[in-house]
Amino acid sequence: MDAEELQFSGDSLHVEAPEQTAHTLGADSGAAAVDCEADHLAESAGIRRREHGRRPVRAPVLGDCQLESKLRPVVQQTALDLVELVDESQGPEHKLRLVAKVEQKGTLSKSDLREFFREMLLIRRFEEKVEERFRAGELPGFLHVAIGEEAVAVGVCRALEEGDIIASTHRAHGHTLAKGTTPNELMAELYGKLEGCSHGYGGSMHLYDVERGNMGANAVVGGGLPGIVGSTLAFKLRGEPRVGVAFFGDGATNIGTFHESLNLAQLWQVPAVFVCEDNHWAESTPAWQHMPIEDISQRAVAYGMKAVKVDGQDVEAVYKATRRALEHARSGKGPVFLAVNTYRLVGHYIGDPQVYRSKEELAETRETQDPIEHLRAKLELSDDEVEELDREVQEIVDAAVEFAKNGTDPKPEDALKNVYA
Numbered sequence: 001m002d003a004e005e006l007q008f009s010g011d012s013l014h015v016e017a018p019e020q021t022a023h024t025l026g027a028d029s030g031a032a033a034v035d036c037e038a039d040h041l042a043e044s045a046g047i048r049r050r051e052h053g054r055r056p057v058r059a060p061v062l063g064d065c066q067l068e069s070k071l072r073p074v075v076q077q078t079a080l081d082l083v084e085l086v087d088e089s090q091g092p093e094h095k096l097r098l099v100a101k102v103e104q105k106g107t108l109s110k111s112d113l114r115e116f117f118r119e120m121l122l123i124r125r126f127e128e129k130v131e132e133r134f135r136a137g138e139l140p141g142f143l144h145v146a147i148g149e150e151a152v153a154v155g156v157c158r159a160l161e162e163g164d165i166i167a168s169t170h171r172a173h174g175h176t177l178a179k180g181t182t183p184n185e186l187m188a189e190l191y192g193k194l195e196g197c198s199h200g201y202g203g204s205m206h207l208y209d210v211e212r213g214n215m216g217a218n219a220v221v222g223g224g225l226p227g228i229v230g231s232t233l234a235f236k237l238r239g240e241p242r243v244g245v246a247f248f249g250d251g252a253t254n255i256g257t258f259h260e261s262l263n264l265a266q267l268w269q270v271p272a273v274f275v276c277e278d279n280h281w282a283e284s285t286p287a288w289q290h291m292p293i294e295d296i297s298q299r300a301v302a303y304g305m306k307a308v309k310v311d312g313q314d315v316e317a318v319y320k321a322t323r324r325a326l327e328h329a330r331s332g333k334g335p336v337f338l339a340v341n342t343y344r345l346v347g348h349y350i351g352d353p354q355v356y357r358s359k360e361e362l363a364e365t366r367e368t369q370d371p372i373e374h375l376r377a378k379l380e381l382s383d384d385e386v387e388e389l390d391r392e393v394q395e396i397v398d399a400a401v402e403f404a405k406n407g408t409d410p411k412p413e414d415a416l417k418n419v420y421a
């Protein structure tokens, strides 16, 4: 279904939030935000840090008059000593974003879409390589890839503005690359090296890249949502024009934190976008066995939240729906739920024998639901063009493996260095 038809029009999913009475949180912070406009402008520099490159991470310092407000957010000033990355093979030509961020709000040129294609192909080849190296015994831990779901990661992350943040899931590689982490840093993370985006402390399921606005993967299903509600509440209280996006699966919508998060997000009207990657499976359990409803967006509607259905195999539709959702959230109109219909074209984890679905069903899904093939057909790319792009991204992926293998192993005595509990 085309997202455009449903977006914020009078469709059945579009439920206007009830008039919010001046909520103590919002009212106080709103007044503070107006009084401190100049301070906020200055502070906003703190959220407009350049996307790439390494430096100490500092949480923005709150302006004085914000401290006057009744509800005083915790003032935290952290300076994490991050390892300087020596990453010379990652010149600008090896960055995911080869072109300036898409300028147009809602319209995409053919060259924008070609760039989306390249990025999706890079994510695909990256994850295929991860699978290969994992099976070869080179990668520790447990890995989930998101082959088939690349259009969601790229469509959503390409729509974000600088300063926006995401929280990911156990299937985090695509989100992470699309949010700007370089393939070298991500691969090094999967190899557990200091040069990794979280210095080898995270691995696949606990990686993060705070500098790029990636609050991290999450092994706890539904674990990313509360953090996004908290972060976006902070954005609102500080008057910062930022949006937080929580990715999660259909299975996660059965978890308590999902319901608590949507409830508070809607109550507080925070600038959050909830992206449900509905791939119809939770591990080996089909949706009909874990959910009593068919239309997952009803879960958001139940909280009075705006909900939009999107075809997750169509990157352009995902991008456009996300832009609209972001505009809505950023302009203070409250959170939005994106019900993204997508398909996992591989097992739940690497090595999953997939005994819960037939070979025929899987083959048909792979044949008909590959988002990369959909975009290739839409752009009418020739075999030569695709081969050239493929060669290019394969080189980047191979270089990332080389980079990771040559990385630095963390010292065993540093294992508990960043544990605060």
Ligand SMILES: Cc1ncc(C[n+]2csc(CCOP(=O)(O)OP(=O)(O)O)c2C)c(N)n1
Binding pocket: 170, 171, 219, 220, 221, 222, 248, 249, 250, 251, 252, 253, 255, 277, 279, 281, 282, 283, 348
């Ligand atoms: C709180 C919690 N419960 C159960 C699990 C085990 N588990 C890991 S992935 C998963 C399925 C999640 O399904 P979904 O949210 O649809 O994400 P998908 O794997 O389909 O991307 C489950 C149940 C977990 N990690 N955390």
Ligand SMILES: [Mg+2]
Binding pocket: 249, 250, 251, 277, 278, 279, 280, 281, 282, 283
């Ligand atoms: Mg799922």
